[in-house]
Amino acid sequence: MTQTGSSAIRRPVFQPKVALAAVFGTTVEWYDFALYGTAAALVFNKVYFPDSDPLVGTVLAYGTFAIGFLARPLGGAYFGERGDTQGRKGVLVATLLMMGLATTAIGLLPTHAQIGVAAPVLLTLLRFVQGFAAGGEKTGALIILFENAPPKWRGLLTSLPAIGTGTGTLLSTGAFALTTGLLSEDAFLDWGWRIPFLLSAGLTFFGLWVRRSLPETAEFQQVQQAGPAAATAPRPLRQRIAESRCVAAWRRYPKEMLIVIGAGAAENAGYYVFGTFSVTYAEDRGLSTSALLSGISLVAAVKLVTVPAFGALSDRIGRRPVSIGGALVLLAASWPFFAVIDGGHTWGIWLALFITLGIGQSAVLGSQPAFFAELFDTTVRFSAVGIANNIGTVLTGGLAPMLASALLLWFDHSVTGVVVFIALMSALTVVTVALARETRGAAEPAEETGTRKQNVQTAP
Numbered sequence: 001m002t003q004t005g006s007s008a009i010r011r012p013v014f015q016p017k018v019a020l021a022a023v024f025g026t027t028v029e030w031y032d033f034a035l036y037g038t039a040a041a042l043v044f045n046k047v048y049f050p051d052s053d054p055l056v057g058t059v060l061a062y063g064t065f066a067i068g069f070l071a072r073p074l075g076g077a078y079f080g081e082r083g084d085t086q087g088r089k090g091v092l093v094a095t096l097l098m099m100g101l102a103t104t105a106i107g108l109l110p111t112h113a114q115i116g117v118a119a120p121v122l123l124t125l126l127r128f129v130q131g132f133a134a135g136g137e138k139t140g141a142l143i144i145l146f147e148n149a150p151p152k153w154r155g156l157l158t159s160l161p162a163i164g165t166g167t168g169t170l171l172s173t174g175a176f177a178l179t180t181g182l183l184s185e186d187a188f189l190d191w192g193w194r195i196p197f198l199l200s201a202g203l204t205f206f207g208l209w210v211r212r213s214l215p216e217t218a219e220f221q222q223v224q225q226a227g228p229a230a231a232t233a234p235r236p237l238r239q240r241i242a243e244s245r246c247v248a249a250w251r252r253y254p255k256e257m258l259i260v261i262g263a264g265a266a267e268n269a270g271y272y273v274f275g276t277f278s279v280t281y282a283e284d285r286g287l288s289t290s291a292l293l294s295g296i297s298l299v300a301a302v303k304l305v306t307v308p309a310f311g312a313l314s315d316r317i318g319r320r321p322v323s324i325g326g327a328l329v330l331l332a333a334s335w336p337f338f339a340v341i342d343g344g345h346t347w348g349i350w351l352a353l354f355i356t357l358g359i360g361q362s363a364v365l366g367s368q369p370a371f372f373a374e375l376f377d378t379t380v381r382f383s384a385v386g387i388a389n390n391i392g393t394v395l396t397g398g399l400a401p402m403l404a405s406a407l408l409l410w411f412d413h414s415v416t417g418v419v420v421f422i423a424l425m426s427a428l429t430v431v432t433v434a435l436a437r438e439t440r441g442a443a444e445p446a447e448e449t450g451t452r453k454q455n456v457q458t459a460p
Contacts, residue, residue: 017210017213019160021213022092022145023167024210025207025211026137027163027171028096028099028200029096029099030164031203032172033068033134036103039106042193047112047189048119049120050112068127068130069393071128072132072134072393073390074132075132075133076135076390077135079094079382079386080136080245080384080385080386080387081244083136083386084379084381084382084383088140088147088220089216089217091382092137092140092141092144092214095134095140096133096208098129099134100201100207101129102126102130103126103130103200105126106126107195107196108194108198139385140382141161142369143217145158146370146374147217151441154370155311155312155366155367156308156312156315158370159367160308160311162308162365163304163308166300166303166307169300170300170301175196176193176196179193222378223378245379245380246383248379249387253376253384255435256376257388258388259435260389261391261392262429262431262432264397266330266425266430267365267368268425269421269425270361270364272400272401273418274357275357276401278341279292279296280401282341285413287342287344288344291344291346292341294346295349296353296357298350298353302354302358307365310322310326310362310363311369313366314366314367318440319368319374319440320433320434320436322364323364323429323433324429326364327360327364327426328360328426328430329355329360329363330360330422331426336352337355337356338418364429371436371439375436396428404418
C-alpha cells in the first residue's frame with residue numbers, strides 16, 4: 001500500500017512566504033469577488049440592467065445574482081482535479097490570474113447604452129468566471145497552508161485564508177466608499193465606478209509574483225514520486241471521468257464528503273443571515289440600518305483576530321468541540337439577535353453581531369479548514385474539499401438570504417421561520433461534526449483503502 005509519508009516531513013512552524021502567498025492571494029481574489037456585490041447595488045442596476053428593458057431584467061434576476069455561487073462547485077471540481085494531479089502551486093496561480101482578468105474586464109466592459117443586451121450577458125459570463133475561480137482559490141490556499149504546516153499548528157495556519165477573505169471584502173468596500181466620496185454621482189456612474197475594478201490588475205500582478213515563487217508542497221511531491229506515471233495515450237471521456245480524483249473522492253470517502261457538505265451549514269447560513277439578511281429584516285421593520293451596517297464592518301475587522309484564535313484553539317482541544325460550540329452559540333443567539341435589532345440600540349446590535357459573527361460563526365470558520373483537510377489523504381484532498389465544501393456553501397449559504405426573506409413573508413413578517421432555519425442549520429453542523437472522527441493529532445487516511453496510518457509524531 002502506497003503512503004504519502006507526510007509524517008516524516010519536517011516543517012518549520014511558520015513559513016512567511018507560504019503564508020503571504022496564501023493570504024495575499026486570497027485577499028486579492030475576494031477583493032475582486034466582493035467588488036461585484038457592491039457594484040451590483042450601486043451601479044449595475046443603472047448602467048447594465050435598466051428597468052425599461054424586461055429582457056435585461058430577466059438576465060439580472062436569473063443570471064448574475066446566482067451565477068457566482070453556482071459556478072463555485074464547478075470550479076472546485078475542475079481545479080481540485082488539477083490540484084491533485086498537476087500540483088497545488090499551479091492552481092493557485094491559475095485561479096488568481098483568472099479572477100484578475102475577469103475583474104479587470106468588468107472594469108472595461110461597455111454599458112447597456114453602448115452595446116445593448118450584450119453588455120449584461122457579458123457581465124454575467126464574467127461573473128461566472130469569478131465564481132469558477134473562487135471555487136478553486138480558497139481550497140487551494142487552505143491545502144498549501146495545510147501541507148506546509150506542522151500537525152500541531154494546522155488549525156491556526158489553515159484559518160489564515162479567512163483573513164484574506166475578510167480583508168478583501170473590507171478593501172472592496174473601502175475602494176467604493178472612497179470613489180463615491182471623491183466624485184459626483186454623475187461622474188461616479190459615468191466612469192468612476194470602473195476604478196476599483198481596474199485596480200485589480202495591479203493587485204493581481206503582485207499576487208502572481210508572490211505565488212509563482214512558491215515551491216510545490218512536499219506531500220504532493222512524495223505522492224507524485226511514489227505513484228505510477230500518468231497515462232499519455234488518449235482515453236475515452238467515460239474512462240477519464242471514472243478515473244478522476246473527483247470520482248475517487250466520492251467512492252473512497254462518501255461519509256466524509258457528506259460531513260464536509262453539512263458541517264459548514266451553521267457557518268454559511270449564520271454569515272448570510274446575521275451579516276446580510278439582518279439588514280433586510282431591519283428595513284422590513286422600518287428600522288434604521290446604520291447601526292447594523294457599521295457593526296457588520298466592525299465585526300469583519302474583529303474576525304481577523306477571532307477566526308485564527310479559534311483555529312489555534314482547535315489545535316489545543318480538537319476540531320469537533322470548537323466547531324460544535326460555535327454552532328451552539330449561533331443556535332442560542334438567533335432569537336435574541338432579532339429581538340435586539342427590534343430594540344434599535346446601537347451598542348446592543350454591535351454586541352449581538354459580535355456574539356453571532358465574531359464568536360459563533362468565527363469558531364466554526366476557524367476550526368473547520370484543518371478538519372476538512374485532515375479527513376482525506378493527499379491524493380484526493382484538493383478535489384474532495386473543493387467539491388464538498390463548495391456544494392455546502394451553495395446549499396446552506398448562497399440560498400440563505402433568499403430563503404430567509406421568503407420565510408419572513410411566509411410567517412407574515414415574523415422572524416420565527418428564520419430562527420427555525422438557523423436552528424436547523426446549526427443542528428446540521430452539530431450532528432455531522434459529531435458523526436465525524438476527531439482529526440486533531442490523528443493519522444492521515446491511507447491512500448488506497450481509506451484506513452488509518454500509524455500515527456507518527458512530526459517534529460515541529
